Amino acid sequence: MVWAGVVRETTSAVGRLGGKFHCDWTNTESAMLASTERLDGTPLVVVTGEIDHGSSSALQSEIEPCLDGGETTILLDLKDVTYMDSGGISVLLYTVRRLRRGNGWLGVVSPNTNVRRLLKIVGLEVDSGFRVFDDKESAATAIREMSTP
Amino acid sequence: MNAGGTSRCRMISVAPEPIRLADVRRFVEETGAEAQLDTDKIFDLKVAVSEACANAVEHSGGQHAPLQVCAFLYSDRIVFEISDGGDFRVPGVPHRSPRDDRGLGLPLMVALMDEVRIAKTRGGGTNVHLSLFL
Numbered sequence: 001m002v003w004a005g006v007v008r009e010t011t012s013a014v015g016r017l018g019g020k021f022h023c024d025w026t027n028t029e030s031a032m033l034a035s036t037e038r039l040d041g042t043p044l045v046v047v048t049g050e051i052d053h054g055s056s057s058a059l060q061s062e063i064e065p066c067l068d069g070g071e072t073t074i075l076l077d078l079k080d081v082t083y084m085d086s087g088g089i090s091v092l093l094y095t096v097r098r099l100r101r102g103n104g105w106l107g108v109v110s111p112n113t114n115v116r117r118l119l120k121i122v123g124l125e126v127d128s129g130f131r132v133f134d135d136k137e138s139a140a141t142a143i144r145e146m147s148t149p
Numbered sequence: 150m151n152a153g154g155t156s157r158c159r160m161i162s163v164a165p166e167p168i169r170l171a172d173v174r175r176f177v178e179e180t181g182a183e184a185q186l187d188t189d190k191i192f193d194l195k196v197a198v199s200e201a202c203a204n205a206v207e208h209s210g211g212q213h214a215p216l217q218v219c220a221f222l223y224s225d226r227i228v229f230e231i232s233d234g235g236d237f238r239v240p241g242v243p244h245r246s247p248r249d250d251r252g253l254g255l256p257l258m259v260a261l262m263d264e265v266r267i268a269k270t271r272g273g274g275t276n277v278h279l280s281l282f283l
Contacts, residue, residue, distance in 0.1 A: 031171075050174075053203040054167030083174065085196045086253035087203065114192040121260045122253060 031055075034062040039136060040143045042073050044109070048080040051088030060091045067095065072104030073146065075139055079110035089122055092130070100129035107131040109139050160219040165206045165233065173202050173218055177229065180220045184227055186283070193261040194281060198229050200254040201277040204240035205233035214274075224283075226263070231277045237269045240277055 032055035034047045043066045051059055066074050074095060078084075095106045106129060111119065116132065124130045133139040161176040163169040174195045181191035198218060205216050214234025221228040240254050258265050264280035 050171065052167075052170050052174075052199060053206070054170055083192070083195065085199050085203070086257055089253055114189060117189075118196065118257070121257065 032058060034059050036062060036066070039075055040140050042075055042143050043071055044075040044077055044136075044139075046077040046080075050083040051081060051091070052083065052085050053087035056087035056091050059088065060094065063091065063095055067098045070102075072099065072102045073107065073143065074099065074104075075107045075109055075133075075143075077109045077136070078112070078115060081111065081115060084115050084118060086122075089118065089124070092119075092124060093122075096124070096127060096129040105129045105131055107133055107139050107142065109133045109136055157222045158219060160217060162215045162217050164213065165216045165235070167203070167206055169216070170199055170202055170206065173216075174199055176218060177220075180222075181227070184222050184283070186227065186281075190281060194227070194229065194279070197258045197261050197265075197279045198231060200258050201229075201231040201240050201279065204238060204254055204277075205231065205235060205275060208233075208235050208238050226280050226282050228281075229279045231275075231279070232270050233274045234272060235274050237273060237275050239267055240275070 032047065032049035032051055034045055036043050036045050038044060045059075045062055045066070047059060049055070063074065063076075076092075081088075092106065092108070099106055108119070108131075111132065116125075119125050119130075119132065125132060131142065133142065159180065161173060163172050177195045177198050178191055181194055186194070202216055202218065216234075217230075217232045219230045219232075221230070240258070255265075258277075258279060262279045263282045264278070266278040266280075268276045268278070270276045
């Protein structure tokens with residue numbers, strides 16, 4: 001793939017280039033995998049890949065049984081999530097809303113700096129039903145503190 | 150808007166389907182890398198362009214008019230223009246219910262980009278112009 005060259009910025013230039021430099025990529029797919037394990041008894045949904053508008057419903061399907069099963073706290077391991085947009089953020093907001101009803105919270109573990117920046121922009125970082133942990137150990141500590149009377 | 154008047158330009162055209170959003174992001178990634186942007190800026194561009202495209206995909210109404218993403222590189226900025234063949238919609242505004250969280254698309258674009266412009270195309274579709282200073 002190359003730059004189409006130096007052109008004058010006009011819509012007609014875009015139109016001409018449009019036909020000539022049409023680029024048909026068909027091989028890349030939005031890949032996301034999610035599976036659930038337990039961290040000190042709390043569900044830990046481990047996600048890898050990209051959470052976008054195409055893959056967010058698969059993530060929600062993975063989380064939904066935890067919500068329906070009455071879990072008050074859910075952890076999401078985002079260490080291997082390379083990309084997230086409002087498709088993923090919508091799932092986080094939905095989960096936080098459901099958990100907050102039972103005074104629970106959603107914790108995300110090891111989001112990369114860019115994902116963390118997005119969480120801040122949408123205000124999730126200051127939501128009482130949402131927590132961010134640098135690693136699994138600090139998440140486990142928070143879970144243990146919660147269950148300590 | 151563009152004082153220099155010239156740019157380098159490239160484009161990708163994809164079917165308006167969710168699975169094609171990853172293709173668009175690879176296009177943005179390669180374009181940003183060739184423009185020697187840092188990874189944070191490339192991430193921001195990927196999110197903003199993806200949000201604009203997701204809106205077009207959601208409202209394509211099963212039509213097959215392709216989604217066009219054009220990239221322009223200027224001396225001081227990089228610009229992505231996303232045009233669809235559907236009906237005009239302001240991206241990221243929820244259309245379904247108050248519970249819908251889809252209203253995040255536009256705020257994210259505005260937060261991540263230096264300039265966001267939304268216009269109607271000649272055919273009545275939506276054109277989103279996203280600009281980031283280099």
